[in-house]
Amino acid sequence: MNKINTPSVTAISTHAIFFSVEAVPQQDILRKQKRICALGQYCLQSNHFIDVVPANNNLTLYLKDPNQLNNWLVDLVKIWDDIENVQLDSQHHQIITHYGGEHGPDLEAVANYHKLTPEQVIKRHTEATYHVLFLGFQPGFAYLHGLALTLHTPRRNEPRVRIPKGSVAIGGSQTGIYPSISPGGWHIIGHTDFALFDINNPSPCAIKPGDTLEFIAKDAY
Known part of the structure; x- marks a missing residue:
């Protein structure tokens, strides 16, 4: 097993610490992010x-x-060395998704790019278990690990000005769900009514780093 490098720990204010590790090879990304999530929970x-x-x-x-x-500047490095086997407090989410048609206007383009049928794209997209690496871009937007290599698709040449809330999309090596209306350059392959972010909830983000999810096709394409 490859060793993940010793982290850098820096005070960025009187109350805040920035803990970072170097980028790792593709095969170690999930392991590294799980450790970061476990350290945060600890x-x-x-x-x-x-x-x-x-x-x-x-x-x-x-x-x-x-x-x-x-x-803590000292202790965080010590804890990092021992945190790998700590069990993450996480949840698994099933994302009910409508693929293609008005819900996924780019599904056929993604299929054509990979010389697949739309049904094969849906099958490969729904077969995977995705791990939430972290949240960013928008409140509630989850960066996911686990998209099949055969579905990696370059972003659109012309980004859309308005992508609907709940759009399920692919961009590069990532797949994700748009939590709210926004511009974006990913390929929209489906739509879900799952609410990723609600400011009125005690915990506004429904999905958290360390969680897992799967996409469930609602209707046959």
């Missing part, structure tokens, strides 16, 4: 932090007591 459960924010290759942590800053 820190929250310690009750010393107001919040932790996982991102790509890094974690930002906000302390309650600035007097603990120097201790």
Whole structure:
């Protein structure tokens, strides 16, 4: 098993720490992000932090007591070395999805690009279990690991000005769901009514880093 490099830990204010690791080969991305999520959960459960924010290759942590800053700058590296086998507190989500037609105007273009039928694209898209690496771009937007290599598709040459909320799309090596209306350059292959973000909920983001999900085809194409 490849070793993930020793992290960099930096104080970015009197109450905040930036924890980062170097980028890793493709085969180690999921392992690395799981460790980052596990470290974030450990820190929250310690009750010393107001919040932790996982991102790509890094974690930002906000302390309650600035007097603990120097201790945590040292302790985080020690904890990182032992965190790999900690069980993540995560959920699995089933995303009911309508593929093609008015729900997925780019499904046939994606199929043509890969010399597949639309049905084969749907099958490959729904066969995978996706792991949530981190959230970004919009509130509730989950960056997912697990898209089949045979579905990796370059982004559209001309981005759309308006992509509907709930659009399920593919862009490059990623697939994802648009939590709200926005511009975007990914290929829309389907639509879901699953609400990824609701500001009125105690926990506004329905999906969290470390969670897993699968897409379930609602109707045959």
